[in-house]
Amino acid sequence: MPSRRQFVQRSAALFTLAAAPWWTRSAMALLTPDQLLQRTIPSSGETLPAIGLGTSRTFDVRLDDAILKPLENVVRNFINGGATLIDTAPSYGAAERVTGALLQRTNAQDKVFLASKISANGRERGLAQFDNSRRALQTARIDLMQVHNLQDTRTQLALLRDLQAEGKVRYIGVTHYLESAHDDLLEVLVREKLDFVQFNYSVAERNAEKRLLPYCADHGIATLINRPFQRGQLLRPFKDKPLPDWAMEIDANSWAQLLLKFILAEPAVTAVIPATSNPRYMADNLKAGHGRLPDAALRAKIVQAFS
């Protein structure tokens, strides 16, 4: 369900759209000047902010006030920046419980699009895990449920379809984080009708450009991109390096934004989900969802800069 704020934003955008002459409408459809970039979920037509938030390791912490404080500010910056998509999983230690607690503390439960996963063998274990996730996240319904790393895919997708029919899940999908699994992901996408697929894609891992991204574009499947910074590894050597002048041409003022804009320039990408425990990094990452995106020549320069 869109929040009231999203509803008002979208109504205003639609009003502007309706008032515009027909020949300008398609260009205006998904972005107003100060709004975070939005992309459409093909199976429903619902829009989703293109910058999300991962929670692996960064949200696996003790439920302790002092430890939660910076993460609370990550979530505040995230919500205030117009983002909604949070990706978590039962296998990320305490991350689901911490996500639930942070959403309570920031009063943001109805402002987010929650994605979690099932990583279990057998229907009963899958169902028990799903119920635990709902308790941990303090929600009756989870927006997107994904089969984690293709574990027991057939059984868990059948379960997720039933949960979707009962209204406990809105969208379903599958995930992986290795290029060696891209063909297996494709096989599932050909066999099953899914709303979402999540996989790794970055300047350093471009295999998805060959078949996965084009297949999703052609078949109306939303894509979530994990490991955009390869767990931060891509950014480490650039900590104190000045940005190249051409970064200005795409309104980027950090190396992280260059990496995220490289990914978002792929039209088949619905959203990218960088993880962070640092409120400053959160604000930085959100800026990648504003301003211009690189064309082919600038994308090549980004690849070159990181190679």
Ligand SMILES: NC(=O)c1ccc[n+]([C@@H]2O[C@H](COP(=O)([O-])OP(=O)(O)OC[C@H]3O[C@@H](n4cnc5c(N)ncnc54)[C@H](OP(=O)(O)O)[C@@H]3O)[C@@H](O)[C@H]2O)c1
């Ligand atoms: N199989 C799967 O389904 C699967 C597998 C992998 C990942 N995922 C999902 O994808 C998400 C993202 O992947 P990931 O967590 O592996 O790695 P990632 O997002 O590529 O990198 C995260 C690291 O980047 C650093 N970082 C974030 N923003 C930064 C910035 N602006 N400047 C400098 N450093 C920055 C963070 O540092 P700090 O910690 O200091 O903030 C963090 O250590 C995961 O959290 C998870 O939700 C799913």
